[in-house]
Amino acid sequence: MSRGFYVGRFQPYHNGHQSVLEQMACRVDEIVIGIGSAQISHTLANPFTAGERVLMLIRSLSSLKCPFYVIPLEDVQRNALWVAHVRAMTPPFDTVYSANPLVVQLFTEAGVDVRSPNMHERLTHSGTAIRQRMLDGKAWEHLVPPAVVDVIQEIHGVERLQQIAGSD
Secondary structure, three states, rough: EEEEEEEEEEOOOOOHHHHHHHHOOOOOEEEEEEEOOOOOOOOOOOOOOOOOOOOOHHOOOOOOOOOOEEEOOOOOOHHHHHHHHHHHOOOOOEEEEOOOOOHHHHHOOOOOOOEEEOOOOOOOHHHHHHHHHHHHHHHHHHOHHHHHHHHHHHHOOOHHHHHOOOOO
C-alpha cells in the first residue's frame, strides 16, 4: 500500500489544490492531507479556522477515488523539528507531494521521497490572490470547488475577511 502526503494552509482550499490531489489519487492508494498552521485563524493571511478548512477539504473531495485523511497540524516554529512533528501527527506515508521549496528541502533532508506536482494555473489559483479578490469584491467563486463556496457562504467568510481588513 502506498500513501502520499500533501500539506497546505488551504486559506482557502482552491482548484489548484484540487488538481494536485486528483493527480495524487491516480498514483497512491491513500492520501494524508496536512492542514498547516492549524492554530491560526481570523487574520488576513489565515482567515479560516482549521475546522472550516477541514470542511472545505472533506466536502470538496467526497468523490475522490481513494481514501484520504485530513490532519490539522499546528506550527512548531523550528524547521529542524517540523518533519518529526508531521510524522508524529499523521499516518505513515511513503511520498511527499509539494512544490513548496521549504517543504521539499526539509523532507529531502529527512530522506523522504519528494515529488513536485504540476501546479494548476499558479498565478490565479493561490490563496493570496483569492483572498484579495474577496476583499476587492471581485469574483472568486470560479477559483474554488463549489463545496468551498458553500462553506465560505455558510460561515460568512468574505464578510469576516473584510471585517478583519478594516481599520479602526
